[in-house]
Amino acid sequence: MISALEALERLREGNGRFVSDIWGRDADTSHARRSELLEGQEPFAIILGCSDSRAPAEIVFDQGLGDLFVIRVAGNIVAPSQIGSIEFAASKFGTRLVVVLGHTQCGAVEATLEQLQQPAEEQSRNLRSIVDRVRPSVEALAATELKNDPEALVGQAVRANVCASVDHLRHGSEILEQLIREDALLIVGAEYSLETGVVEFFNGLPEGS
Ligand SMILES: [Zn+2]
Numbered sequence: 001m002i003s004a005l006e007a008l009e010r011l012r013e014g015n016g017r018f019v020s021d022i023w024g025r026d027a028d029t030s031h032a033r034r035s036e037l038l039e040g041q042e043p044f045a046i047i048l049g050c051s052d053s054r055a056p057a058e059i060v061f062d063q064g065l066g067d068l069f070v071i072r073v074a075g076n077i078v079a080p081s082q083i084g085s086i087e088f089a090a091s092k093f094g095t096r097l098v099v100v101l102g103h104t105q106c107g108a109v110e111a112t113l114e115q116l117q118q119p120a121e122e123q124s125r126n127l128r129s130i131v132d133r134v135r136p137s138v139e140a141l142a143a144t145e146l147k148n149d150p151e152a153l154v155g156q157a158v159r160a161n162v163c164a165s166v167d168h169l170r171h172g173s174e175i176l177e178q179l180i181r182e183d184a185l186l187i188v189g190a191e192y193s194l195e196t197g198v199v200e201f202f203n204g205l206p207e208g209s
Contacts, residue, residue: 004186007097014062028064075108137164
């Protein structure tokens with residue numbers, strides 16, 4: 001298995017190809033690759049991303065079959081099943097890098113901000129379970145001067161929500177904590193820009209990377 005930093009580099013290169021519109025040439029999605037993977041998988045990165053149709057991890061990082069272990073859920077929130085999926089991949093495949101991938105204009109973050117401003121009674125319990133997980137990280141922001149600048153508020157709230165998920169993963173699982181202590185797992189935060197296609201890594205990067 002490649003190291004977390006090598007994995008990070010591979011993601012950066014793949015995103016560079018995507019941004020330059022030369023993606024799809026290196027990513028192996030061939031029948032031959034599919035057959036090869038019947039022997040087993042060794043995904044080099046775990047991505048916890050949002051379900052938003054405009055932010056598909058394999059495409060924005062230009063990766064093929066067997067490359068990424070992807071968990072997608074609205075608002076890239078962390079609930080027990082997400083932690084379990086990450087524990088599974090990190091333990092079973094030895095994958096060293098986890099990326100929490102938020103994105104600009106995230107509907108789940110916007111819905112949470114709206115809910116804070118104008119609580120709606122009729123929200124379904126299931127939807128509320130997502131909003132409730134986003135709420136703690138954005139509530140304080142919504143009480144600042146940012147409330148007068150909705151665009152900036154959403155921008156900062158998206159990042160705060162990514163940081164909250166990163167933090168939760170770092171401290172919400174004995175298995176993951178143990179791997180982090182052994183230097184066998186790196187968890188970082190990132191934001192995908194719907195506007196430019198660029199993924200910016202901004203939380204948990206080792207110095208100089
Ligand atoms: Zn989203």
